[in-house]
Amino acid sequence: xxxxxxxxxxxxxxxxxxxxxxxxxRSHAVRTCSAPALPAGRITPLQAVNLWKRHFExxxxxxxxxxxxxxxxxxxxxxxxxSLEQERLTEFLSREQTEQIWKxxxxxxxxxxxxxxxxxxxxxxxxxxxxxxxxxPRPETEELVELVLNxxxxxxxxxxxxxxxxxxxxxxxxxxxxxLSLLKTLPQLKGVALDQSQDAVDLTRENALRLGLxxxxxxxxxxxxxxxxxxxxxxxxxxxxxxxxxxxxxxxxASLEPEILRFEDPAALDGGKDGLKVIKQxxxxxxxxxxxxxxxxxxxxxxxxxxxxxxxxxxxxxxxFKEARHDITGRPRFCILQKEEVKQGPQxxxxxxx
Amino acid sequence: xxxxxxxxxxxxxxxxxxxxxxxxxxxxxxxLNQTVENRAKRTLYTxxxxxxxxxSVDEIFARKSLQEHLRKTExxxxxxxxxxxxxxxxxxxxxxxxxxxxxxxxxxxxxxQTIRELDTKQKEIAETETxxxxxxxxxRELAEVERAGCLExxxxxxxxxxxxxIPEEEIDLSDLVLEVTAGVGGQEAMLFTAEVFDMYQGxxxxxxxxxxxxxxxxxxxxxxxxxxxxxSGPQSYKRMKFEAGVHRVQRVPKTEKQGRMHTSTMTVAVxxxxxxxxxxxxxxxxxxxTKRASGAGGQHVNTTDSAVRIVHLPTGVVAECQQExxxxxxxxxxxxSLRAKLYSMKLEEETSKRYNQRKIQIGxxxxxxxxxxxxxxxDRITDHRIGMTLHDLKSFLLGEDLLDEMNSSLQEFxxxxxxxxxxxxxxxxxx
Numbered sequence: 001x002x003x004x005x006x007x008x009x010x011x012x013x014x015x016x017x018x019x020x021x022x023x024x025x026r027s028h029a030v031r032t033c034s035a036p037a038l039p040a041g042r043i044t045p046l047q048a049v050n051l052w053k054r055h056f057e058x059x060x061x062x063x064x065x066x067x068x069x070x071x072x073x074x075x076x077x078x079x080x081x082x083s084l085e086q087e088r089l090t091e092f093l094s095r096e097q098t099e100q101i102w103k104x105x106x107x108x109x110x111x112x113x114x115x116x117x118x119x120x121x122x123x124x125x126x127x128x129x130x131x132x133x134x135x136x137p138r139p140e141t142e143e144l145v146e147l148v149l150n151x152x153x154x155x156x157x158x159x160x161x162x163x164x165x166x167x168x169x170x171x172x173x174x175x176x177x178x179x180l181s182l183l184k185t186l187p188q189l190k191g192v193a194l195d196q197s198q199d200a201v202d203l204t205r206e207n208a209l210r211l212g213l214x215x216x217x218x219x220x221x222x223x224x225x226x227x228x229x230x231x232x233x234x235x236x237x238x239x240x241x242x243x244x245x246x247x248x249x250x251x252x253x254a255s256l257e258p259e260i261l262r263f264e265d266p267a268a269l270d271g272g273k274d275g276l277k278v279i280k281q282x283x284x285x286x287x288x289x290x291x292x293x294x295x296x297x298x299x300x301x302x303x304x305x306x307x308x309x310x311x312x313x314x315x316x317x318x319x320x321f322k323e324a325r326h327d328i329t330g331r332p333r334f335c336i337l338q339k340e341e342v343k344q345g346p347q348x349x350x351x352x353x354x
Numbered sequence: 355x356x357x358x359x360x361x362x363x364x365x366x367x368x369x370x371x372x373x374x375x376x377x378x379x380x381x382x383x384x385x386l387n388q389t390v391e392n393r394a395k396r397t398l399y400t401x402x403x404x405x406x407x408x409x410s411v412d413e414i415f416a417r418k419s420l421q422e423h424l425r426k427t428e429x430x431x432x433x434x435x436x437x438x439x440x441x442x443x444x445x446x447x448x449x450x451x452x453x454x455x456x457x458x459x460x461x462x463x464x465x466x467q468t469i470r471e472l473d474t475k476q477k478e479i480a481e482t483e484t485x486x487x488x489x490x491x492x493x494r495e496l497a498e499v500e501r502a503g504c505l506e507x508x509x510x511x512x513x514x515x516x517x518x519x520i521p522e523e524e525i526d527l528s529d530l531v532l533e534v535t536a537g538v539g540g541q542e543a544m545l546f547t548a549e550v551f552d553m554y555q556g557x558x559x560x561x562x563x564x565x566x567x568x569x570x571x572x573x574x575x576x577x578x579x580x581x582x583x584x585x586s587g588p589q590s591y592k593r594m595k596f597e598a599g600v601h602r603v604q605r606v607p608k609t610e611k612q613g614r615m616h617t618s619t620m621t622v623a624v625x626x627x628x629x630x631x632x633x634x635x636x637x638x639x640x641x642x643x644t645k646r647a648s649g650a651g652g653q654h655v656n657t658t659d660s661a662v663r664i665v666h667l668p669t670g671v672v673a674e675c676q677q678e679x680x681x682x683x684x685x686x687x688x689x690x691s692l693r694a695k696l697y698s699m700k701l702e703e704e705t706s707k708r709y710n711q712r713k714i715q716i717g718x719x720x721x722x723x724x725x726x727x728x729x730x731x732x733d734r735i736t737d738h739r740i741g742m743t744l745h746d747l748k749s750f751l752l753g754e755d756l757l758d759e760m761n762s763s764l765q766e767f768x769x770x771x772x773x774x775x776x777x778x779x780x781x782x783x784x785x
Contacts, residue, residue: 046574066658070679079679083567086548086576114658121658122679139644139660139681140652146682248653259656269653301652328685329647 035106038099042092045072049081052105059109062257067114071104074118079127111258123177126184126211130175134203135268137177140327141244144299144334145181147325148242151295152186167191168240169289171224171282174268176204176217178242183213190216192235196223197265224281237291244299245278247271275301279308280315283337287318290339295322302331312337408770411512419777424469424515431462465518472511479504520772525701529586529627530594531568531694536579537600539618542607544577546728547620549751550601551581554594554622556753563587568675568687575609584627584690591626596764598624598725605730615731619724625698627690633697640692641665644681664688671695735760740767 036055043051049068056064069081075097078084093101107117115121115130122128123137124145130136152166166189170179173193183189195201201221208214222231248269253261260269271277279298286296296319300308305324312321320338327333414420434455482504485497534551536543558565564586571579585594602619610616643663649655661676662684673692675684727736728747735750736743742763750756 063658070658080677082570082572082677086572090576113656115656122683124680124682135653136656138652138656139646142680142682244653246653252650252654256654257656260654264656299652302650327651328642329644329651331651333652 035102035109038102043098044090044092045076045084046089048072048093048098048101052101055105056108061109061111062259063114067108068105070114071108071117072101074120075100075104079122112263113259116263123175124181126177126180126207128175128177128180128207129203129210131199131203132263133265133268134197134200135174135264137175137244140333141177141299142181143327144242144244144297145178147334147336148178148182148240148297149185152182152189152240156186156188165190166240167236167238168242169235169238170194171241171243172196172200172245172268172278173204173219174200174244176207176219178244179204179217180207180211180213182242183216184211192218192220192238194220194222194224194231196221196225196267199265200268224285225278228281228285232285232288235289237294238289239291239294241282241286241289241294241296243282243297245271245282247275247279247299247301247304249273249275249301271301274307275304276307276311279304280311283308283312283316283319286337287316287339292339292341294339296335296337296339298335298337299333300335302333305332305335308335408766411509411516414516414770414773415512417777423519423777427462428466428469431459431466434459434462465515468511468514468518472508472515475504475508475511479508516769516773519776520769521776525626526589526592526595528591528629529584530591531582531584531625531627531691532594533582533621533623533625534578534580535621535623536573536577537619537621539603539616541573541575541577541609542603542616543618543620544573544579545575545608546577546601546603546618547581548572548576548578550620550622551578551583553751553753553757554585554597555583556751557594557757558585558587558590558753560754560758561587561590561593563590567677568691570677582691584687584694586627591624593761593765594624595626596761596768597622600724602724602727603730604727623698625691625694626701627694628697633693633700635666635693635696639667641667642685646681660684662688664692666692666696669696669699671699737764740764 036051039051049065049072052068052072053065056067061067073079073081073084076084076088081089104117108114112132113136115136116132119130120127121130121136124142128137148168155166166186168179168182168189168191170191170193173179173195176193179191179193183191193204195204198221201219204217205214205219208217208219220231220234222234224231246267246269248256248271250270250273253266253270256269271279279300282298283296290296298308309321309324312319318340320340322336322338324332325334325336437455438452438459479501482497482501486494486501488494488497532554534547534554536547539546555565564584566584567581568584569580569582571581573579600619600621602617604615604617606613607616607618641664643665645657645659645661646655658679659676660679660681660683661674662681663672663674664685665672671692673688673695675688675691677687678684725737725739727738728750729736730747733747734743734745735747735756737760740763742760744750744756744760746756750760
């Protein structure tokens with residue numbers, strides 16, 4: 001229901017920063033062990049949903065009702081509680097099912113994100129495997145994919161002049177959400193995905209296999225910050241560069257919800273002091289990664305677009321900041337850049353820089 | 355269409371029809387339906403008498419109005435034809451007028467052709483009439499055979515003419531969004547709503563249409579407060595439009611302990627789904643609400659609440675979806691139902707302008723009408739628009755042959771109604 005209360009957005013008790021996330025997690029984990037006792041009699045899924053909803057509420061777990069519903073629906077083999085027939089919701093659970101519910105809901109009590117608890121989530125048309133500490137894709141990134149798809153589809157319709165087959169490179173692939181969505185929608189596309197984390201590389205590979213897309217996706221364990229040369233040696237120029245790089249300002253890290261702070265890889269979130277550390281590196285490499293007139297698409301912090309435009313103009317040759325696009329909540333969230341070609345001849349460059 | 359098929363189901367003649375019908379409408383209409391919004395419209399519909407009888411092709415052709423209409427159409431056709439071939443020198447038409455006339459000619463051509471074929475056949479039959487009086491028995495026999503063949507052809511041609519007269523409506527080709535909402539009767543109404551929703555799921559399956567649930571709000575006892583689904587496939591809207599309206603159930607509910615009979619209602623709305631080309635919405639007119647609108651969004655927040663609500667600002671029409679775990683999917687689905695809602699508002703506006711003379715409302719309008727009763731103790735389903743009763747509720751609720759039968763009859767009635775309207779006849783005083 002739409003009237004579902006807004007989640008208690010800001011977790012208040014995380015004032016102390018001195019200990020760092022690891023310490024907080026440990027101290028918290030001890031506190032959250034006390035789950036409600038398994039019920040003596042038999043209960044129905046609906047009763048379990050209500051019981052755990054109340055329990056999550058008492059323990060100030062965010063999205064208490066949805067969490068309870070998603071976990072229990074998942075254990076009953078469905079994505080949402082609405083998609084289960086009423087009969088299933090009102091017949092008694094087996095002992096094993098009840099135990100499973102208790103096990104998974106207890107994990108949620110420790111503020112583990114629902115996506116990790118049920119080990120999967122939907123991204124656009126895909127259902128992807130989710131596993132800590134690999135970054136859980138956010139809805140905004142679904143829009144980033146939409147943006148890239150629209151451009152690529154338009155190019156295909158108009159016919160790319162040199163009949164070059166489309167290729168894409170994703171920096172920081174996480175669970176593989178972006179690359180796999182693009183490959184799934186565009187059967188002629190081939191892609192390369194990188195991540196600095198072995199966990200992410202493994203999960204992307206697993207998801208690619210599950211979706212039968214492994215033939216068109218190369219996956220590498222590469223850190224763009226450190227192994228730029230390896231990367232450039234490894235790949236051929238691509239028509240599309242896409243990334244949802246870590247873009248949080250370091251100072252914002254401590255104010256994140258425990259779900260993020262304790263469970264997601266900080267390296268996928270923390271973009272340094274101004275959130276631009278990885279973005280700058282990607283854009284520096286972009287002219288070498290992209291083929292002529294290739295595009296780069298980035299998801300960024302709403303404060304970033306003007307900063308990125310200014311920085312690219314002053315620091316990166318052969319790359320033009322095309323535009324910033326808004327997400328559906330109206331925040332400037334995406335940057336589109338394009339590689340320009342330097343004209344051959346004596347006046348090369350000078351005319352294009354403006 | 356077999357206009358004749360249903361004749362037997364119906365009370366013959368005007369008298370019996372009135373006996374059956376008038377008393378029901380002397381009661382205040384729709385005591386059960388508490389929604390107020392359609393009250394003004396409702397009086398308009400219910401105060402008009404209903405056409406009760408399906409006419410045969412011959413009966414329709416016997417009408418002066420039809421003959422006049424055909425003659426008028428033919429005259430119009432030749433006039434347009436002359437204008438575009440430039441034979442009318444004294445009357446110079448503008449380019450636009452010429453264009454309109456050209457379109458008219460190509461639209462009317464199949465009809466005119468059929469009318470001419472019919473004329474030829476009728477002349478032939480007149481000729482055989484004389485031969486029938488011939489002295490030679492062989493010749494008479496031959497004439498008899500020929501006459502029978504002619505009559506058959508005439509029948510086919512007449513049917514074809516009637517079909518061609520009924521304008522093909524563009525929206526009939528579209529897909530649709532089905533909405534069911536529980537009405538009066540609490541939990542029992544919600545249980546019935548769930549059964550009706552399932553029935554249409556079965557109906558869609560029966561016809562090979564796709565059935566994609568957009569919204570689904572359940573009640574505690576397994577009923578449905580409200581649900582919507584997107585249905586697509588050939589003829590889906592053309593058929594489903596006859597299902598829109600208030601459905602009434604009479605039975606002893608599961609929830610009733612003293613065995614009393616209850617009467618409850620639910621409402622079906624059928625909204626045509628416009629194509630991207632036929633209907634556009636300005637993105638600037640939309641406000642999209644999500645739980646991510648407050649706070650920083652992006653990597654800062656991890657939410658599982660992917661519900662989306664879209665408000666069309668100029669009209670205030672709202673659509674929402676939370677069926678999916680993907681926010682984008684929810685947005686696509688909400689958009690689909692918003693488009694259908696806005697489109698149907700637009701159509702309703704146009705339709706009421708065009709057809710405010712129409713006597714009964716089988717079709718896209720009249721969503722507030724009580725159209726059908728499902729009586730469990732008598733195991734019958736009665737459609738009040740055409741006075742048709744079928745038995746075997748269990749099979750009917752499967753959404754297969756029985757529902758199909760009733761739905762087809764509605765379509766035949768509707769075709770006749772459109773035809774009569776076209777001929778400028780008041781159906782009830784014409785027989």
